[in-house]
Amino acid sequence: MVWTKKDLLGLEDLTKEEIELIISTAESFKDISRRAIKKVPALRGKTAVNLFYEPSTRTRVSFEIAAKRLSADVINIMTETSSVKKGETLIDTGTNIQALKTDVIIVRHNCSGAALMLARHVDISVVNAGDGWHEHPTQALLDILTLKERLGRIQGLNVAIVGDIAHSRVARSNIWGLTKLGARVTVCAPKMLIPVAIEQMGVRATDDIDDALKHADAVNVLRMQFERDQQAAFPSRIEYFKQFGITSDRVQKAKKDIVVMHPGPLNRGVEISSEVADGSNSVILEQVTNGIAVRMAVLFLVAQARDRNKRESKDKKP
Amino acid sequence: MKEKAKILDQATIQRCLMRLAHEILEKNKGTENLCLIGIRNRGAYLARRLADCITRIEAVGVPVGILDITLYRDDLTLIAAQPIVHKTEIDFDIADQNIVLVDDVLYTGRTVRAALDALVDFGRPKSTQLAVLVDRGHRELPIRADYVGKNIPTAAQETVEVRLLETDGKDEVVIVQKD
Numbered sequence: 001m002v003w004t005k006k007d008l009l010g011l012e013d014l015t016k017e018e019i020e021l022i023i024s025t026a027e028s029f030k031d032i033s034r035r036a037i038k039k040v041p042a043l044r045g046k047t048a049v050n051l052f053y054e055p056s057t058r059t060r061v062s063f064e065i066a067a068k069r070l071s072a073d074v075i076n077i078m079t080e081t082s083s084v085k086k087g088e089t090l091i092d093t094g095t096n097i098q099a100l101k102t103d104v105i106i107v108r109h110n111c112s113g114a115a116l117m118l119a120r121h122v123d124i125s126v127v128n129a130g131d132g133w134h135e136h137p138t139q140a141l142l143d144i145l146t147l148k149e150r151l152g153r154i155q156g157l158n159v160a161i162v163g164d165i166a167h168s169r170v171a172r173s174n175i176w177g178l179t180k181l182g183a184r185v186t187v188c189a190p191k192m193l194i195p196v197a198i199e200q201m202g203v204r205a206t207d208d209i210d211d212a213l214k215h216a217d218a219v220n221v222l223r224m225q226f227e228r229d230q231q232a233a234f235p236s237r238i239e240y241f242k243q244f245g246i247t248s249d250r251v252q253k254a255k256k257d258i259v260v261m262h263p264g265p266l267n268r269g270v271e272i273s274s275e276v277a278d279g280s281n282s283v284i285l286e287q288v289t290n291g292i293a294v295r296m297a298v299l300f301l302v303a304q305a306r307d308r309n310k311r312e313s314k315d316k317k318p
Numbered sequence: 319m320k321e322k323a324k325i326l327d328q329a330t331i332q333r334c335l336m337r338l339a340h341e342i343l344e345k346n347k348g349t350e351n352l353c354l355i356g357i358r359n360r361g362a363y364l365a366r367r368l369a370d371c372i373t374r375i376e377a378v379g380v381p382v383g384i385l386d387i388t389l390y391r392d393d394l395t396l397i398a399a400q401p402i403v404h405k406t407e408i409d410f411d412i413a414d415q416n417i418v419l420v421d422d423v424l425y426t427g428r429t430v431r432a433a434l435d436a437l438v439d440f441g442r443p444k445s446t447q448l449a450v451l452v453d454r455g456h457r458e459l460p461i462r463a464d465y466v467g468k469n470i471p472t473a474a475q476e477t478v479e480v481r482l483l484e485t486d487g488k489d490e491v492v493i494v495q496k497d
Contacts, residue, residue, distance in 0.1 A: 002400040025403050028386070028403040028404055028405050031405055035439060036439075037439040037440070040389040040436075040439070042388075042389040042390075300403070
């Protein structure tokens with residue numbers, strides 16, 4: 001299995017084998033973060049740029065830590081304080097970052113497809129850290145790694161994804177990744193927040209939370225983004241908690257060892273109760289830890305592939 | 319690839335390892351503060367076997383670790399094949415220990431250079447020594463082994479293949495002519 005892609009744009013484009021390679025590489029990277037000296041020289045001399053058009057703490061910090069543990073240098077560009085404010089386009093920003101002789105752009109953008117567009121216009125590696133409602137591949141990969149650690153496998157698992165499926169890139173990436181690895185996925189949300197024809201992605205859809213949890217080995221609880229435009233789709237936080245919130249009662253009725261995941265940041269008392277979020281079924285902080293290893297694996301693989309591709313095209317020239 | 323000669327068979331490999339174990343014990347005056355760390359892949363199995371030999375001689379066990387040097391290679395950006403990163407498994411403190419690094423073949427010395435770098439990230443050993451089953455020459459760095467199973471002078475167009483029961487189903491060392 002050879003990783004040949006210079007970019008990671010989404011899990012839809014990946015084969016099962018490619019996903020498994022990222023996961024197994026991440027498993028090997030985990031122990032680096034447990035050492036006294038949490039650094040290896042694999043990406044020494046490389047520069048990674050965090051280009052974030054949306055606010056983010058955990059993803060940006062996680063990528064920064066991942067790059068630094070591989071000895072890469074990291075630059076952070078927050079668009080509120082950059083030339084983007086003066087009207088520079090994404091492509092111009094990207095080609096300028098490339099002209100600074102950097103090696104990887106980690107991009108988060110509110111438009112679906114932004115990472116793909118950027119990747120087509122630069123030769124350096126592009127890693128998608130979330131594009132609109134489209135994909136957030138490293139989040140799904142860290143969810144998969146966490147699940148695999150807890151339950152020993154992905155094949156044959158029943159995984160419920162609960163929350164705003166319609167507007168969630170985390171849901172979409174999880175669906176692609178989990179179904180490719182042989183899990184059965186059920187999505188659960190108020191009817192207004194389930195996209196039409198979601199079944200074509202190979203999942204089951206329901207608006208009954210108890211039905212969704214009944215056979216679930218794991219539940220991935222999505223963040224309800226009431227600060228955005230979900231007021232229309234679902235009027236009340238309290239009502240949502242009553243109908244869809246993951247509470248101790250619901251966890252007790254589910255499988256005994258059901259794994260509870262959440263990509264963060266938590267809305268306690270909206271999509272999940274504090275007892276569950278802090279309880280023994282929760283793996284929320286393990287997810288955060290695994291995020292570093294997964295992002296190290298991704299940065300390592302795309303940087304390696306780009307170097308290899310560059311060398312091969314040079315060899316071909318007469 | 320054509321096999322030119324079989325240099326060591328199962329019995330000679332075992333005798334080599336037993337002699338190396340004696341030499342290690344002699345130089346370190348026993349097993350106190352002694353640890354073996356094998357370099358993946360075959361070095362890890364050889365380290366385990368050396369530890370077994372030491373146990374047979376002294377009736378005590380010594381800690382054995384496994385080092386994966388992939389991320390420390392100086393040719394990481396040059397190798398054509400996908401480098402597969404494996405785990406390093408050292409579950410003991412190497413500070414103030416006498417470490418014996420174990421590998422199958424000593425050639426350019428670049429693997430050992432990477433291993434020394436990797437080891438430093440785990441702590442500061444009192445000393446680091448090197449044991450190899452085969453030294454085939456052609457060094458590109460100022461590195462030498464403290465314990466050598468067999469010196470095999472080779473040409474650059476030849477390679478030395480160490481095959482072990484654990485990885486290849488049989489114990490032997492052969493010289494192979496590159497095409």
